[in-house]
Structures are given as structure tokens and as C-alpha cells.
Amino acid sequence: MNKLVSLISGIIFGIGLVISEMINPEKVLGFLDLFGNWDPSLAFVMIGALIVSSPLFHIIKKKEKPIFAENFNYSNNKSINNKLILGSAIFGAGWGLIGLCPGPAISSIALLDIHSITFVIAMFVGFYLVKLINLDN
């Protein structure tokens, strides 16, 4: 059953990215263009997601265990260190260059656009490189 849940969550997430237009890099770059022609939409996507997830996370966390798994499995890493800042800064630079982050990049494979597919391949190479040098968090 948890396999079906994974698929369904992915589908709902993907539809959310399309409806909010976050799948479109131009829309994301519009949000990051704070000092030019600013499109605040991305902030509303975050607010919409947080309104739903934030209260429900806190309720669900109190449950003994998830419905289809033995236990809750999430990071309790609280450290704010150089890796966190450096990694986030590197990610931000890549995000600002093209306007794609991992979720929308993978969803946009659906459009069979050679440009976004190129980005996704490079992104996976990036994942692999970090694993190779054991820098992953």
C-alpha cells in the first residue's frame, strides 16, 4: 500500500506544480526578480502549502506510527553549520540561473523538453558527485 501512496503523493504534488505554474522556470525567475519585475506568486504557493502541512504535521507527529509504515522517519538534524549555508547558497545560485529546483525539474520531464531534461541529467550528476566525495548531509 505504501507504494501506491508514494505514487499518489507524487501525482498530487506534480499537479500542484502545474496549477501553481511553478513548473514554469519563467514564473520562478519572476519571483526571484525582486528588484525588477516582481511576481510574488511563489510566496503564495509556499503559504498555501504551509497552511495545510504545518498544522497537520504537528497533529500527525503525535500519532504512535504512520498508517503504512513502522515508524516516522525524518531528520532530527538541528545543526546550522557551514555545509548548510554553503550548500543552500550553491543551490540558490543554480536556482537563480535557470529557475528550476528539483521538484519542478523532474515534473517537467513530462513535457519532453530537451532543455529541462538536460538540466535534470546535470542535477543527477551533481547528486552523484556529492555522494562520491561523501559531502552529503
Place this chain on the structure above:
Amino acid sequence: MNIVNFTPVTATLGGILIGLAVVIFFLFNGRLVGISGIAANTLTNKENRFDNILFLLGLVIGPILYSQFANNDIKITISNSFILLIIAGLLVGIGTRISGGCTSGHGICGCGRFSLRSIVATITFMIVGILTVLVKSFI
């Protein structure tokens, strides 16, 4: 600053769906949706590999289902510079793994459970993203 192309209703609606997807994954499977982690783990980690692949498959199927049922073509505008696409893809892949999260893991899940670590990460990648776009506008 001029405000342009602002679509608050569809943005909020899409955001609510994203929040719902994250909650379903947490309630049933006990895991948080961090897409950079899920994607990287399909490559490098045997644990939950099939679950992770199915989630990513869902991400791709979602837009296809939407365009079928809504009878609406999805249009995106993306840079056509392959050098820039490769550099940006590498930076996103490397950066999200070093910091342990992206817009979903740190931005939505982490901020949603008030993790200071994730809030710091989110502010950092937003500021650098904004600065990158600002610098690009001068080039």
C-alpha cells in the same frame, strides 16, 4: 519594483495541493517529501528505492494527467543555453545534497515543522537566488 504576472489564486490552490501531497506522504508512509533527497536516493541508496522511484514517477505523471483532463497544454519558458542549463543543474544537484534539502524538504517540510535549520537554509537559497537574478540582469 513593479509587480507583474501575479496569480495569487492559482498559486495558493497549487500550494494547497502540494501541502496535501506532503501530508499524505507523512501520514501514510511516515516520511517527509524532500525531492532532492528522494531523487538522489534513487541513485545512491537501496533503502525505499522503489517508493522513491514511484514518487518521482508520480511527479511526471501529474502534469500529464492534468493536461489530459483539463484539456490544457502546459507551456514553459526555459533558457536554451545548454552550458547554462548544465551549470545550473550541477549547482542545484550539488548544493541541495550538501545542504540536505531543497525547496520542498527545507522550504515546505522543514519550515512547516518550524525547523530553524530549514528556515536558515530557505532564507539563504532565496537570497542567493534573488542576487543571482539581479546580477544576471546587469550582464
